Amino acid sequence: xxxxxxxxxxxxxxEPDLDALLAGDEKAFELLVNQESPRLFxxxxxxxxxxxxxxxxxxxxxxxxxxxxxxFRRESKFTTWLYAIGINLARGSLRKSKRMTSLDDSDVERLxxxxxxxMFVESPESWDPLRLAEQSDRHELLHRAIDNLxxxxxxxVILRDIEEHSTEEVAKMLDISGGAVRVxxxxxxxxxxxxxxxxxxxxxxxxx
Amino acid sequence: xxxxxxxxxxxxxxxxxxxxxxFLAEYVEGTLPEKVAKQFEQHIGMCKCCxxxxxxxxxxxxxxxxxxxxxxxxxxxxxxxxxxxxxANFSR
Numbered sequence: 001x002x003x004x005x006x007x008x009x010x011x012x013x014x015e016p017d018l019d020a021l022l023a024g025d026e027k028a029f030e031l032l033v034n035q036e037s038p039r040l041f042x043x044x045x046x047x048x049x050x051x052x053x054x055x056x057x058x059x060x061x062x063x064x065x066x067x068x069x070x071x072f073r074r075e076s077k078f079t080t081w082l083y084a085i086g087i088n089l090a091r092g093s094l095r096k097s098k099r100m101t102s103l104d105d106s107d108v109e110r111l112x113x114x115x116x117x118x119m120f121v122e123s124p125e126s127w128d129p130l131r132l133a134e135q136s137d138r139h140e141l142l143h144r145a146i147d148n149l150x151x152x153x154x155x156x157v158i159l160r161d162i163e164e165h166s167t168e169e170v171a172k173m174l175d176i177s178g179g180a181v182r183v184x185x186x187x188x189x190x191x192x193x194x195x196x197x198x199x200x201x202x203x204x205x206x207x208x
Numbered sequence: 209x210x211x212x213x214x215x216x217x218x219x220x221x222x223x224x225x226x227x228x229x230x231f232l233a234e235y236v237e238g239t240l241p242e243k244v245a246k247q248f249e250q251h252i253g254m255c256k257c258c259x260x261x262x263x264x265x266x267x268x269x270x271x272x273x274x275x276x277x278x279x280x281x282x283x284x285x286x287x288x289x290x291x292x293x294x295x296a297n298f299s300r
Binding site (some may be wrong): 020023024025026029030033036037038041042043045046051055058059062063066067115118119120123124125126127138142143146157161162182183184188190192193196197200203 | 225229230232257261264265269273274276280281284287288289295297299
């Protein structure tokens with residue numbers, strides 16, 4: 001069994017000085033930008049896939065945090081609230097740019113396994129460990145597959161599996177329930193497995 | 209032992225493939241109750257479909273976690289702070 005993933009975010013975040021932030025203190029904001037920029041940039045960049053756009057979104061995120069700080073209701077960590085702003089801006093940017101044609105919910109459904117009387121309809125073919133190990137561009141393959149996921153599934157994979165935020169944090173960032181995070185993460189992984197499947201199966205030897 | 213599990217599965221006394229695949233995420237997280245986790249492992253150990261499927265599910269997660277590194281631009285903090293100084297009315 002794989003060990004339950006610990007969130008490095010939960011372990012390492014020092015909550016910022018909220019009183020100083022509420023007072024509009026430049027030094028407090030500078031500390032916040034210093035501490036949170038790398039983590040937030042990684043998430044935003046993974047969502048939008050463009051460095052310049054990610055930098056612009058980061059600027060706008062901190063400006064909105066400054067302008068809206070009085071609306072922070074202390075129901076979550078401040079950093080969770082801040083990340084929610086950045087993630088919303090990134091998802092909005094992705095929708096506006098229409099850079100890629102992504103799968104929709106019905107495609108994700110189609111990529112789930114089929115069962116008859118509770119048993120697999122088709123036996124999954126084994127993956128070839130050599131193809132899996134030697135596939136030099138497997139990260140590129142996976143990256144493209146994640147990019148193709150519907151936007152909410154993509155955000156959940158990035159936040160949970162790549163950046164390792166907890167389910168509860170992700171639920172707050174995306175304003176959905178923990179159950180919805182768990183279900184969509186599982187469906188996204190299953191869809192990704194199905195997309196990777198043709199690339200990693202044993203190659204059948206063709207008879208001469 | 210294997211025959212007992214098969215009979216139990218057919219009689220609905222042990223989880224079938226559909227049920228077992230719905231447990232994958234929780235099993236990987238380590239949040240399945242102990243009794244269910246044991247049933248899960250028994251099924252995975254003997255099922256020709258769920259065994260490879262579980263391996264592939266886990267391999268997919270590992271690949272996702274390996275991910276691609278994101279290079280943080282050197283000037284990122286300064287870039288953001290310059291923008292804030294120009295657009296946010298800091299009180300002090």
